[in-house]
Amino acid sequence: MVRPQIEPPQIDQINGGTDTFGEKMRPGGRNRNAPEIGVPKMDRDFSGKIMREQVRLAMQQLPASRAAFVAALIVACVLRNVVPHLNLLVWVSMVLSVIIAETAFSHRFYKIAEAPSIGKNWKIIYLILGLFSGSVWGLSAFIIFPAGHPELTSFLVLVIAGVAAAVTVIHSSFSFGPVAWMGPAMIPYAVRCAWEGGEFGYSLGLLILIYFSALFRASIKNSRFIVSGVSLRFENLKLLQEVQEANGSLRQEIAERRLTQETLRESEEKFRLAFRTSPDSITLSRLSDGMYIDINEGFTEIMGYTPDDVIGKTSVELNIWNDPADRERLVAGIHSAGFVDNLEAEFRAKDGRIKTGLMSARVLRINDDDVLLSITRDITERKRAEEERRRLEDRLQRAEKMEALGTLAGGVAHDLNNVLGVVVGYSELLLYDLGEPSSVKSRAEAIMKGGLRAAAIVQDLLTLARRGVSNRKVVNFNNIVLECRNSPEFAGISSYHPNIRIKTDLKANLLNISGSSVHLTKSLINLVSNAAEAMPEGGVITIKTLNRYLDKPVSGYDEVREGDYVVLSVSDTGQGIPARDMKRIFEPFYTKKVMGRSGTGLGLAVVWGTVKDHLGYINVESGEGKGTIFTLYFPVTREEISLEQVSISAAEYMGNGESILIVDDVKEQRELAATMLINLNYNVFSVSSGKEAVEYLKQNAVDLVVLDMIMGPGMDGLDTYxxxxxxxxxxxxxxxxxxxxxxxxxxARALGAGAYVKKPYVLAELGLGVRKELDRPA
Structure with a gap:
C-alpha cells in the first residue's frame, strides 16, 4: 500500500521560505507574525494547523482521481455489448462531472492554499466530493450492472475494489475520508450481488463487505500514520525553530559580549586618554590613607609636581592644602554622600603660589580597593577676572554716580550764577557810582564779597560737574603751593587747628603743567583742610612736589598715559580713613567734617573733578591710625610761564559809542549787562531769545552781539549765531x-565768535571781552 509522502522541513522553510502552513518564515526560523520571545504561534493553533496540513495533503492527491475516469472508460468498453449504450453514456458522464468538480475545487484550493482560513470548511468540501464520487460509482451497480454474466460482474467488482484500494491511499489524510467514498461505492454492489442471489451472488456480496471492512481498518491506520507524521513534522519544525532561536540567541550573546568587550576596551582607552591629556588636574588616591596612586599632566601643569614627587605620598605630606578646612570639607562630603561636587578650595603649588580650584570627587572600586577620583579645575584666572570685573563695576557705578551728581550740580550752578550775577554785578555798579568811602560803600563791598564767596561755591559745583576748567594757562605747582601758604584760607586753617604744623618739601626745577590755577589752588586747600580735620589732637601736614616718569598704571587705574608727570602729595599723621569709607570719600556731600566751618561737603569731590579735568590721576593710601597720603599726578607741559599783566585801567575797555545787542533769556541778566555796557559808553539794545535776535538783525545792524550760550526753549547761542x-x-x-x-x-568760536566771558558778570571782564572783540582785525 502506497502512503502519501510527508516531506521533511527544508532549510529554506526555516530560513525565510514558506512553511508547511503556507506562512512566510523569517530568517532564524521565526514566523513573521510570531512573537520574538515566548511560545511560537503554531503552538497556540496546533490542531488547526494539523487540519490544514491534512487538507493540503488530501487536495494534493485529487488529481490522481482522474485515473478513475480512465477506469470508467475501460468498464464502459468491456460492457458495451451487454449494457445499453445510453446507460453507459449516462454513467461515464456522471464520472466525468465528478472529475471536473474535483479539478475545479483543486484549482480553487491552490489559489488560496497559503490562506490561514483553509481547514474545517475545506475538509467538509473534500468529504462531500468523496461522497459524491463514491455515490456515482455505487450507482453503477444499478445502471450498468451486467446481470447474468458472472464473469463481467466479477470484472466490475474487481474494478470497484481496485478503485477503493486507491481511494484508501488517496483519502487517508482524514480518518473517515476513505469511508466517504467506499461506503456509497461498495455497499450498493454488496447489496446488488446479494439481490442477484445464488451462491455466487451471496459469496461475492460477502466478499465485498469483508473487503470493505479491511479497507476501512487500513484507512484508519493509514490516517493515524499520516497525522502522526504531520505532528512529527511540526515537532521537528518546532525543534528546528527552537534550535535556530537558541543559535540566534547564542550568536547575539556572543556578539553582545564582543561588543561589550570592545566598548569596555574603547572606554578604558578613552578614559586613559582623557586622564592623561585633560587640562584639569586629575588624581587617583587610596581612600584609606589618601596616598596618591596616579596623577595626570594637568596636575603637573597646574601644581608643578611630577609623578615622582607625588605618587606614594599624601596631600598633607606635600602641604598642598592652603586652608586645612577645605580638606576637612572634602573628607566630610565623601564620608556623608560618597561624592563632592564643585568644592571651591585654595591649593599651594610647588613654587608656593596659591591656586584656586573647583574640585569634584567620586569614590571608585578599582582592583578590590576604594579609590578617590578627584578632578580639579584651575579657576585662579577666572576668580581674578571676576574680582577685576567687580572692581570695574564699582568704579563704573561710582563714575555714573559722580556724573549724575555732577549733572545735577551743574544745573544748580547755572541757576545760581544767574542769581549771583545780579548780586555781584549791581554791587559792583554801586561801588562804581559811589566813589568816595562811606557806610553805603562799605555795605556794597560786603555784598560784593559775599556774592564772590557764593560764586566760589558755584565754581566748586562746576568743577564737580567737570565744567569748570575754561582757559588753561601754564602754571607751576611750586608757585601755587607758596601762594596758598600765604593765603587767607591757610591762615583760617591754622587758626581753627593751632596744633597743626604745615611743612613743605618742594622739588627744585619742578616741571610746568597746563591748567587752571584757581581749581588747582582750590584742590590743594581742600586737601590740607581735610588733613587738618583728620588730626584733632594735632600733627604734621606735609605738602610735597616732585617730577616722575610714569610707565606703569597707578593704583586704581587699568592704564596710564606714559610720560612725565608733576606729582603733588599731601600727607598727614592723623586718624586715617576707615576701609568702609574709602570707596565713598570722593562722593559729593559725603563728609564727616564740621559743615559750615570746614567747607561745603564738596572738598574731595572737587579734587576728584579737578584731577579728571586736568587729565591726571589720583591715588589714596590710608589706614586707621596710620595717617593718609593723597597723591595727585598731572601731565607736564614743555611750555614756559608767560608774563601776565598785573592791572588794567578802565580806560582800556571803555567804549566809543559802538552798538551792542545783548541776547539773554533772563531779564535781570540782560538789564545788568546793559547797565554795565552803557556805563562803559556803549549803545546797547537787548532781546530775550535767539529768534528775536535774528528778527532784529534782519532789520538792523550792530557792531557786536553779546550772546548767552544757554537759553530757554528754542535756539541756544550756537544755533542763534x-x-x-x-x-x-x-x-x-x-x-x-x-x-x-x-x-x-x-x-561757536570756530564759526567766528570771539571771547568767552563767564558769569557772574564782572565789569572789567565783560568790558575787556567786548573791547578785545571790537578791536580784533577783521
Missing part, C-alpha cells in the same frame, strides 16, 4: 555763560 551769520556774514560776537567752555561754545 549760525542764523545771524546767514544774515551778516562777518558779525562780531562774544559768548557768555554760567558754565565753563563747552563743545558748543568751541563750535
Amino acid at each position: 549760525a542764523k545771524i551769520l546767514e544774515i551778516h556774514t562777518h558779525q562780531r560776537a562774544i559768548i557768555v555763560s554760567g558754565f565753563s567752555e563747552t563743545k558748543r561754545v568751541s563750535r
Whole structure:
C-alpha cells in the first residue's frame, strides 16, 4: 500500500521560505507574525494547523482521481455489448462531472492554499466530493450492472475494489475520508450481488463487505500514520525553530559580549586618554590613607609636581592644602554622600603660589580597593577676572554716580550764577557810582564779597560737574603751593587747628603743567583742610612736589598715559580713613567734617573733578591710625610761564559809542549787562531769545552781539549765531555763560565768535571781552 509522502522541513522553510502552513518564515526560523520571545504561534493553533496540513495533503492527491475516469472508460468498453449504450453514456458522464468538480475545487484550493482560513470548511468540501464520487460509482451497480454474466460482474467488482484500494491511499489524510467514498461505492454492489442471489451472488456480496471492512481498518491506520507524521513534522519544525532561536540567541550573546568587550576596551582607552591629556588636574588616591596612586599632566601643569614627587605620598605630606578646612570639607562630603561636587578650595603649588580650584570627587572600586577620583579645575584666572570685573563695576557705578551728581550740580550752578550775577554785578555798579568811602560803600563791598564767596561755591559745583576748567594757562605747582601758604584760607586753617604744623618739601626745577590755577589752588586747600580735620589732637601736614616718569598704571587705574608727570602729595599723621569709607570719600556731600566751618561737603569731590579735568590721576593710601597720603599726578607741559599783566585801567575797555545787542533769556541778566555796557559808553539794545535776535538783525545792524550760550526753549547761542551769520556774514560776537567752555561754545568760536566771558558778570571782564572783540582785525 502506497502512503502519501510527508516531506521533511527544508532549510529554506526555516530560513525565510514558506512553511508547511503556507506562512512566510523569517530568517532564524521565526514566523513573521510570531512573537520574538515566548511560545511560537503554531503552538497556540496546533490542531488547526494539523487540519490544514491534512487538507493540503488530501487536495494534493485529487488529481490522481482522474485515473478513475480512465477506469470508467475501460468498464464502459468491456460492457458495451451487454449494457445499453445510453446507460453507459449516462454513467461515464456522471464520472466525468465528478472529475471536473474535483479539478475545479483543486484549482480553487491552490489559489488560496497559503490562506490561514483553509481547514474545517475545506475538509467538509473534500468529504462531500468523496461522497459524491463514491455515490456515482455505487450507482453503477444499478445502471450498468451486467446481470447474468458472472464473469463481467466479477470484472466490475474487481474494478470497484481496485478503485477503493486507491481511494484508501488517496483519502487517508482524514480518518473517515476513505469511508466517504467506499461506503456509497461498495455497499450498493454488496447489496446488488446479494439481490442477484445464488451462491455466487451471496459469496461475492460477502466478499465485498469483508473487503470493505479491511479497507476501512487500513484507512484508519493509514490516517493515524499520516497525522502522526504531520505532528512529527511540526515537532521537528518546532525543534528546528527552537534550535535556530537558541543559535540566534547564542550568536547575539556572543556578539553582545564582543561588543561589550570592545566598548569596555574603547572606554578604558578613552578614559586613559582623557586622564592623561585633560587640562584639569586629575588624581587617583587610596581612600584609606589618601596616598596618591596616579596623577595626570594637568596636575603637573597646574601644581608643578611630577609623578615622582607625588605618587606614594599624601596631600598633607606635600602641604598642598592652603586652608586645612577645605580638606576637612572634602573628607566630610565623601564620608556623608560618597561624592563632592564643585568644592571651591585654595591649593599651594610647588613654587608656593596659591591656586584656586573647583574640585569634584567620586569614590571608585578599582582592583578590590576604594579609590578617590578627584578632578580639579584651575579657576585662579577666572576668580581674578571676576574680582577685576567687580572692581570695574564699582568704579563704573561710582563714575555714573559722580556724573549724575555732577549733572545735577551743574544745573544748580547755572541757576545760581544767574542769581549771583545780579548780586555781584549791581554791587559792583554801586561801588562804581559811589566813589568816595562811606557806610553805603562799605555795605556794597560786603555784598560784593559775599556774592564772590557764593560764586566760589558755584565754581566748586562746576568743577564737580567737570565744567569748570575754561582757559588753561601754564602754571607751576611750586608757585601755587607758596601762594596758598600765604593765603587767607591757610591762615583760617591754622587758626581753627593751632596744633597743626604745615611743612613743605618742594622739588627744585619742578616741571610746568597746563591748567587752571584757581581749581588747582582750590584742590590743594581742600586737601590740607581735610588733613587738618583728620588730626584733632594735632600733627604734621606735609605738602610735597616732585617730577616722575610714569610707565606703569597707578593704583586704581587699568592704564596710564606714559610720560612725565608733576606729582603733588599731601600727607598727614592723623586718624586715617576707615576701609568702609574709602570707596565713598570722593562722593559729593559725603563728609564727616564740621559743615559750615570746614567747607561745603564738596572738598574731595572737587579734587576728584579737578584731577579728571586736568587729565591726571589720583591715588589714596590710608589706614586707621596710620595717617593718609593723597597723591595727585598731572601731565607736564614743555611750555614756559608767560608774563601776565598785573592791572588794567578802565580806560582800556571803555567804549566809543559802538552798538551792542545783548541776547539773554533772563531779564535781570540782560538789564545788568546793559547797565554795565552803557556805563562803559556803549549803545546797547537787548532781546530775550535767539529768534528775536535774528528778527532784529534782519532789520538792523550792530557792531557786536553779546550772546548767552544757554537759553530757554528754542535756539541756544550756537544755533542763534549760525542764523545771524546767514544774515551778516562777518558779525562780531562774544559768548557768555554760567558754565565753563563747552563743545558748543568751541563750535561757536570756530564759526567766528570771539571771547568767552563767564558769569557772574564782572565789569572789567565783560568790558575787556567786548573791547578785545571790537578791536580784533577783521
